[in-house]
Amino acid sequence: MPDTPASSSSPRAARPIAEDGPPRGALLVIFLTVFIDLLGFGIVLPVMPRQADPYLTALGLSPLASGAMIGLLFSVFSLMQFLFSPVWGRISDRIGRRPILLLSLLGSVVFYALYGLAVTLPPERAALALGLMLLSRIGAGIAGASVGTAAAVIADCTPPEGRARGMALIGIAFGAGFTLGPLIAYFGLALFARQPWGVGALASLLSLVALLFAIAVFKETRNPDRKAAKEFFSIARTATVLGQPAVGALVLTYFLSIFAFANFEATLARFTKEGFGMTDDDNFLVFASIGAMLMVAGGLYRPLAKRLPETKLLATGLAMLILGMAGIGGLAWLLYRDASTGMAVSGGLRWLFYTACAAAVAGFAFVNPSVSALISMRADPARQGEVLGVNQSFASLGRILGPFAGSMLFSLHPSRVLPYVAAVATLCYVVTLLPRVSRK
Numbered sequence: 001m002p003d004t005p006a007s008s009s010s011p012r013a014a015r016p017i018a019e020d021g022p023p024r025g026a027l028l029v030i031f032l033t034v035f036i037d038l039l040g041f042g043i044v045l046p047v048m049p050r051q052a053d054p055y056l057t058a059l060g061l062s063p064l065a066s067g068a069m070i071g072l073l074f075s076v077f078s079l080m081q082f083l084f085s086p087v088w089g090r091i092s093d094r095i096g097r098r099p100i101l102l103l104s105l106l107g108s109v110v111f112y113a114l115y116g117l118a119v120t121l122p123p124e125r126a127a128l129a130l131g132l133m134l135l136s137r138i139g140a141g142i143a144g145a146s147v148g149t150a151a152a153v154i155a156d157c158t159p160p161e162g163r164a165r166g167m168a169l170i171g172i173a174f175g176a177g178f179t180l181g182p183l184i185a186y187f188g189l190a191l192f193a194r195q196p197w198g199v200g201a202l203a204s205l206l207s208l209v210a211l212l213f214a215i216a217v218f219k220e221t222r223n224p225d226r227k228a229a230k231e232f233f234s235i236a237r238t239a240t241v242l243g244q245p246a247v248g249a250l251v252l253t254y255f256l257s258i259f260a261f262a263n264f265e266a267t268l269a270r271f272t273k274e275g276f277g278m279t280d281d282d283n284f285l286v287f288a289s290i291g292a293m294l295m296v297a298g299g300l301y302r303p304l305a306k307r308l309p310e311t312k313l314l315a316t317g318l319a320m321l322i323l324g325m326a327g328i329g330g331l332a333w334l335l336y337r338d339a340s341t342g343m344a345v346s347g348g349l350r351w352l353f354y355t356a357c358a359a360a361v362a363g364f365a366f367v368n369p370s371v372s373a374l375i376s377m378r379a380d381p382a383r384q385g386e387v388l389g390v391n392q393s394f395a396s397l398g399r400i401l402g403p404f405a406g407s408m409l410f411s412l413h414p415s416r417v418l419p420y421v422a423a424v425a426t427l428c429y430v431v432t433l434l435p436r437v438s439r440k
Contacts, residue, residue, distance in 0.1 A: 026157050027153075027154065027169060030150045031173045032210045034147060034173035034174060035173040036105065037104075037108070037144040037146075037147065037177065038174050038176075038181065039181045047199055048133075049070050051119045051133075054126075055123060055133075056126075058124070059127065073134060074137075074403075075403070076137050076138055078396045078399040080145060081142075081144060081145040081393070082394075082397045084141075084145035085146075085147065085393040086393050088100050088145050088146050089387070089390070089392075090389065092152060092222065092389075097156065097221050098214075098219070100146055100149045101149060101153070101218065102214055102218075104144065105214060106143075107140070107142060108143045108203070108204070108211075109211060111139030111140040112136070112201075112203035113201065114132060114136040114200070115133060115140070115199070115203070116198070116201045116204065117197065117200070119196040119197055119199070120197045147170065148389030148391065148393070149388075150170060151167060151170060151372050151388040152222075152376075152389075154169065154376075155379075155388065167368075167372040167376070168298050168305065169298075170368070170372065172299060176291070176295050177291075181291075247378055249433050250391070251390060251391050251394050252433060253314075253371055254367075254372075254375075254394060255394040255397060256398070256426050256430045257364070257427065257430055258395050258399060258402060259401055259405070260321070260325065260402070260422075260423035260427050261321065261360070262398060262399050262406060263325075263403075263409070263419040264328065264420070266406040266419075267407065267410045268286065271332065275331070275332065276350065286357075293361040293365070294365050297362040297366065310370045310373050310374050311434070314371065314374070314434070315431075315434055317363045317364065317365070318367060318430060320360070320362050321360055321367060322363070322431075324358070324363055325360055325423040325424045326420070326424050327352060327359065327360075329424065334349060334352075336415035336416065372388065375388060406422075409422055
């Protein structure tokens with residue numbers, strides 16, 4: 001969509017902010033904001049079910065009810081991001097990116113500290129402890145719904161030809177947070193003598209460091225001369241964004257790609273345990289390696305974005321993602337066949353697993369910045385926060401529905417192939433959207 005300055009008489013409205021170069025520290029603050037969001041998620045993720053278990057036992061809940069409560073603690077984080085990403089985006093279009101990002105980091109400080117407080121309560125106060133854990137997850141999800149605003153900052157301070165490389169920073173930050181979160185949780189908790197509150201304290205302290213850094217160096221990037229939407233929460237405005245042919249197909253592409261990838265993420269730990277007998281420590285390394293691959297692939301994407309259009313990089317990413325998911329599905333069937341005949345797992349199957357995972361993760365690392373860059377270039381510059389917020393909102397919806405569907409499908413057949421079949425089928429449909437996506 002063409003740039004529509006609010007006033008032709010305003011010199012600032014007549015040229016993009018990017019011509020002056022990125023404001024001091026802006027991209028670094030964005031990297032840290034997204035990194036801290038995923039870092040806090042990665043720190044809490046490995047231990048939250050275990051920390052909730054004593055309280056669930058104290059309440060005498062059935063296994064099904066306990067599982068539902070743990071599922072709620074996980075999914076409510078993404079649900080809040082689904083609801084609040086467009087809200088933060090619209091507000092940032094009106095009042096600026098800086099206050100929203102600072103508020104986001106402050107919220108992370110408060111709500112991760114609240115999580116640390118919740119897990120110190122004795123089992124006799126199980127209902128209060130679980131209530132505070134749930135409140136902390138809701139608050140952390142609301143605070144972490146600023147990824148769309150972070151993408152809007154990149155759109156503010158990069159020219160269109162550099163947009164994809166800028167958006168790749170968000171993918172690298174995701175990978176770094178996903179990789180280092182579990183590692184920091186594992187080694188960093190030694191600082192707190194393995195106390196249960198150490199997880200929340202560590203995430204809160206890291207958020208505080210990022211907040212202080214942002215206060216010191218981050219300058220506003222939003223152009224104040226551009227008119228923004230007046231509504232902070234509007235279903236009609238969201239529908240209008242989705243109704244734009246150049247944007248709606250991209251949002252659908254992003255949602256379905258994340259839905260498919262989440263089928264893989266949600267079932268990976270169970271797959272490695274059943275297929276290869278991996279221990280918790282083995283799984284810890286597998287998840288860390290996936291995050292590392294996201295970082296590496298994101299790093300490779302940036303120089304490629306200088307030479308290739310985003311639509312070709314998107315198509316390449318989808319192809320790698322399909323190959324990876326198909327490989328994992330095929331491997332699941334081979335493991336099922338071998339287990340049925342009593343055959344031991346061969347080293348070749350392990351290498352197939354690692355290769356398929358690498359292809360899937362690298363593919364997703366290409367899809368993510370390509371879609372964000374294309375959306376930002378086709379959106380009204382005055383509504384970058386709103387449009388990118390809607391995109392992140394549907395990304396969060398994919399992270400809610402994908403794990404649910406993947407977990408259910410994983411249990412339906414002993415071969416465990418169904419989640420990956422569903423992922424491949426979904427991605428094949430996404431491929432049919434590429435002609436619409438390529439149309440400006």
